[in-house]
Amino acid sequence: MHKRHTEGWSRREFLGVTLAGATGLLGLRPDLVAAEPPETTTLRLARNDFDLCIAPQFVAEQLLRDEGFTDVQYIKKDGVVWHEIMLASGEADISMSFLPNTLIYLDKGAPIVLLAGGHIGCLELLGSERVHSLRDLKGKTVAVFDLQLGPISFISSMAAYVGLSYEDINWVVYSPAESMQLLAEGKIDAFLVFPPEQQELRRKKVEHVHTVLNGTLDRPWSQYFCCVVAGNREFVRKHPVATKRAVRAILKGADLCGREPEQAARLLIDKGYTNNYEILLQALKEIPYGKWREYNPEDTVRFYALRLHEAGMIKSTPQKIISEGTDWRFLNELKKEMKG
Amino acid sequence: MNGKQEQKDKKLIHPSYFTLHHYSDWLPRLVAQVPATVHTKLLAAFLAMVVLLITVGAVGLRVLSGANHRSEEAVGLHRKIAAYRQLQHDTTAQLYNVASALLAPDERMLEVTLRQLNQFGYDLDRLQFVAQDEVELLDRVQHEYAQFIQIVTRVIELLRGGKVAEGRELQLSQASPLADRLERLTNELVNKAEADMVARVEVNHEAYLTARWVVIGFAVGSIGLALILGYAISWSLIEPMKQMDMQLQQIAQGDFSHRVEVPNQDELGTLAANLNRMNEELGRLYQQLDAANRHKSQFLANMSHELRTPLNGIQGYTELIMDGIYGEVPEKIKEVMERIQQSGNRLLGLINAVLDLSKIEAGRLTLSLADYSMQGVVQNVFTAVEPLAAEKNLALNVDIQPDLPVGKGDEQRITQVLTNLVGNAIKFTEVGKVGVQVTSLNGTFVVAVSDTGIGIAEADQQKVFEEFQQADSSSTRKKGGTGLGLAIAKKIVEMHNGRIWVESHLGQGSTFRFTLPVRVEH
Numbered sequence: 017m018h019k020r021h022t023e024g025w026s027r028r029e030f031l032g033v034t035l036a037g038a039t040g041l042l043g044l045r046p047d048l049v050a051a052e053p054p055e056t057t058t059l060r061l062a063r064n065d066f067d068l069c070i071a072p073q074f075v076a077e078q079l080l081r082d083e084g085f086t087d088v089q090y091i092k093k094d095g096v097v098w099h100e101i102m103l104a105s106g107e108a109d110i111s112m113s114f115l116p117n118t119l120i121y122l123d124k125g126a127p128i129v130l131l132a133g134g135h136i137g138c139l140e141l142l143g144s145e146r147v148h149s150l151r152d153l154k155g156k157t158v159a160v161f162d163l164q165l166g167p168i169s170f171i172s173s174m175a176a177y178v179g180l181s182y183e184d185i186n187w188v189v190y191s192p193a194e195s196m197q198l199l200a201e202g203k204i205d206a207f208l209v210f211p212p213e214q215q216e217l218r219r220k221k222v223e224h225v226h227t228v229l230n231g232t233l234d235r236p237w238s239q240y241f242c243c244v245v246a247g248n249r250e251f252v253r254k255h256p257v258a259t260k261r262a263v264r265a266i267l268k269g270a271d272l273c274g275r276e277p278e279q280a281a282r283l284l285i286d287k288g289y290t291n292n293y294e295i296l297l298q299a300l301k302e303i304p305y306g307k308w309r310e311y312n313p314e315d316t317v318r319f320y321a322l323r324l325h326e327a328g329m330i331k332s333t334p335q336k337i338i339s340e341g342t343d344w345r346f347l348n349e350l351k352k353e354m355k356g
Numbered sequence: 357m358n359g360k361q362e363q364k365d366k367k368l369i370h371p372s373y374f375t376l377h378h379y380s381d382w383l384p385r386l387v388a389q390v391p392a393t394v395h396t397k398l399l400a401a402f403l404a405m406v407v408l409l410i411t412v413g414a415v416g417l418r419v420l421s422g423a424n425h426r427s428e429e430a431v432g433l434h435r436k437i438a439a440y441r442q443l444q445h446d447t448t449a450q451l452y453n454v455a456s457a458l459l460a461p462d463e464r465m466l467e468v469t470l471r472q473l474n475q476f477g478y479d480l481d482r483l484q485f486v487a488q489d490e491v492e493l494l495d496r497v498q499h500e501y502a503q504f505i506q507i508v509t510r511v512i513e514l515l516r517g518g519k520v521a522e523g524r525e526l527q528l529s530q531a532s533p534l535a536d537r538l539e540r541l542t543n544e545l546v547n548k549a550e551a552d553m554v555a556r557v558e559v560n561h562e563a564y565l566t567a568r569w570v571v572i573g574f575a576v577g578s579i580g581l582a583l584i585l586g587y588a589i590s591w592s593l594i595e596p597m598k599q600m601d602m603q604l605q606q607i608a609q610g611d612f613s614h615r616v617e618v619p620n621q622d623e624l625g626t627l628a629a630n631l632n633r634m635n636e637e638l639g640r641l642y643q644q645l646d647a648a649n650r651h652k653s654q655f656l657a658n659m660s661h662e663l664r665t666p667l668n669g670i671q672g673y674t675e676l677i678m679d680g681i682y683g684e685v686p687e688k689i690k691e692v693m694e695r696i697q698q699s700g701n702r703l704l705g706l707i708n709a710v711l712d713l714s715k716i717e718a719g720r721l722t723l724s725l726a727d728y729s730m731q732g733v734v735q736n737v738f739t740a741v742e743p744l745a746a747e748k749n750l751a752l753n754v755d756i757q758p759d760l761p762v763g764k765g766d767e768q769r770i771t772q773v774l775t776n777l778v779g780n781a782i783k784f785t786e787v788g789k790v791g792v793q794v795t796s797l798n799g800t801f802v803v804a805v806s807d808t809g810i811g812i813a814e815a816d817q818q819k820v821f822e823e824f825q826q827a828d829s830s831s832t833r834k835k836g837g838t839g840l841g842l843a844i845a846k847k848i849v850e851m852h853n854g855r856i857w858v859e860s861h862l863g864q865g866s867t868f869r870f871t872l873p874v875r876v877e878h
Binding site: 236310311312315318321325333334336 | 555
């Protein structure tokens with residue numbers, strides 16, 4: 017069955033399945049379908065080349081159309097532009113985002129609001145033979161591709177959890193490809209990888225490189241979301257129905273990725289997001305999608321805000337960020353409506 | 357009279373100086389206008405400062421109390437975090453113990469695990485006292501834990517009953533997710549407590565900043581208010597006193613033309629009003645006295661003139677008799693006539709002196725200003741008095757600074773002053789010498805007339821410049837003189853804007869000095 021789906025389904029067939037999922041498989045009740053239409057039929061979501069971990073929002077394209085959005089746009093800009101930047105500027109309305117980044121932006125007063133949890137532990141910290149635990153990062157060289165946002169925020173929060181500060185680590189800037197090469201050569205000590213890089217690297221079985229921390233499996237990181245669903249504050253304020261519908265579609269996408277990774281992978285291949293089906297499927301299977309009902313996004317925000325605060329990367333208290341930067345109303349309603 | 361004129365000039369130059377109009381600070385004026393006694397005002401200021409001190413103290417106490425309260429809260433939060441962390445740690449340990457025990461079931465181990473699992477419930481109960489604000493979350497933890505115990509107990513029962521597969525299935529499907537959820541709940545407890553602590557630290561920091569500014573604000577405000585009060589009250593007292601002091605100085609100098617105007621409605625206001633009344637009364641009396649003096653001077657001037665006319669007649673006829681115009685005068689009569697002539701001359705001198713003094717006091721004597729040679733003045737005086745000195749075998753020394761500048765003044769009156777001084781010196785010196793010294797310094801002539809005579813007691817040194825006064829009244833009889841010469845000399849010198857004074861010790865001679873501007877312009 018799975019094989020047939022992943023290899024033989026056409027796009028039309030898949031859309032049929034997603035529609036069926038909308039009424040049955042994913043728990044969507046008919047009364048919700050007939051609910052109030054969205055205030056806008058246009059929805060803009062942010063995307064980058066490398067962000068396959070947020071597959072649910074790409075998988076959800078048809079689901080979004082089903083929710084009444086006739087014009088669904090995935091905004092991609094030249095180079096790497098963090099989703100938070102697009103959300104804050106209003107170039108994107110709703111999107112999944114990397115939580116530590118989003119918290120840093122919220123601390124700066126960006127008009128972003130967190131709406132729901134996404135998935136758990138899509139990242140992995142790879143280390144050389146000199147690094148076997150987070151404590152070993154002290155005085156070591158860690159590669160990141162941005163000194164302000166992205167991996168650096170996550171690694172800083174992880175380091176803060178074991179009592180290391182930002183200054184305890186020597187940060188160097190390299191692209192992921194360069195970092196992998198340098199790590200294999202022993203010229204750097206660690207770097208953080210995202211899907212599908214980690215799956216690709218695992219297949220290559222690079223010598224002298226091992227996993228220091230796996231976000232999916234290792235506590236406490238595996239107990240918190242790493243990516244969340246966020247929205248532009250003004251969009252959310254003006255379009256509550258559209259927001260709820262968009263969040264619902266993305267969460268359904270997450271359910272789909274969790275329950276039917278083959279279908280999801282096929283769709284992403286069809287859509288041209290990537291061309292390596294095996295790697296993509298492996299990534300979708302490894303990432304625990306569909307935990308959004310079970311895990312507590314507010315506690316996730318609290319946890320990361322505490323770590324970033326300890327690391328000195330944000331000044332706001334967790335309470336302030338939660339009170340000013342989150343809105344769980346839609347999630348709470350959807351949890352009731354979409355029983356798992 | 358001259359002093360009064362000077363004060364009038366001064367008043368013209370600084371018309372506002374003697375009023376409170378220059379006293380432009382509104383606050384002292386406002387305090388001054390408060391209708392209360394000085395005592396009440398000082399008491400009110402003191403009380404205000406006491407209230408400020410009490411306020412600063414109260415604010416400080418409140419800040420300290422707040423800090424103490426916050427530190428107690430922080431301690432409570434610390435205790436809560438520690439308790440939650442312990443719970444988190446114990447929960448994790450328990451879950452691993454359970455997992456290990458179920459992995460390799462052994463009756464003893466299963467029994468121990470079950471017992472420890474049940475005992476762990478007591479730890480949860482202990483948390484109630486530190487987590488009163490998270491009752492709901494704790495209830496959930498307790499509920500989940502109770503469920504977990506139930507399921508693990510059931511799993512153990514299945515394992516004991518040999519239903520290993522069923523037991524494993526129950527463990528995987530229910531116990532493991534429940535354990536995972538339990539772990540996340542305890543994590544949430546810890547995160548919440550830590551977030552509370554971060555928020556508390558933030559609140560404490562903000563409270564500290566606020567408290568700091570409040571204390572600084574109150575302290576600065578109190579100091580400022582104390583300074584303002586001190587300034588306002590002190591100046592509301594000092595300024596009127598300064599004005600009254602000024603007024604008293606004016607009165608002492610014979611100027612009654614000003615009033616003290618203070619806005620005070622306290623004792624100082626009353627004092628100022630009394631001072632003004634006294635000033636008016638004294639001014640009125642002074643005017644009366646002035647008028648009487650003027651009348652006296654006028655009378656003396658008239659009398660002198662009237663006396664001089666017949667006296668000139670007497671002197672003229674006496675001289676005619678002495679010259680034998682009316683025939684030969686017997687020697688016996690001649691001697692009498694000479695005495696008449698001498699007495700007449702003395703009387704004429706006295707009348708002239710009284711006339712001069714009267715003119716000066718009546719303001720009718722004017723100086724005839726013209727260029728003169730001080731050396732010439734001294735020479736003329738020397739020529740006039742040299743015979744008198746010679747008569748008494750006194751040395752008469754003159755010391756004049758070479759190249760004295762040409763002076764401008766009333767030469768005749770200056771000659772009169774110097775003649776008087778040198779004449780007096782010769783008159784009151786029996787043995788020794790009389791000296792005249794003239795120097796010029798910074799546009800001023802300094803003339804000194806010294807003698808080796810009887811000297812003047814210190815107590816009499818001012819008196820000699822008053823009308824009809826001599827150091828020793830007996831000397832008037834003994835040495836002659838009217839007692840007007842020095843008074844006239846003083847007034848002439850002062851009319852030239854100069855100054856005259858005496859330096860003397862009884863029995864050690866005297867030195868009279870006077871200064872004159874080289875060029876007197878008016």
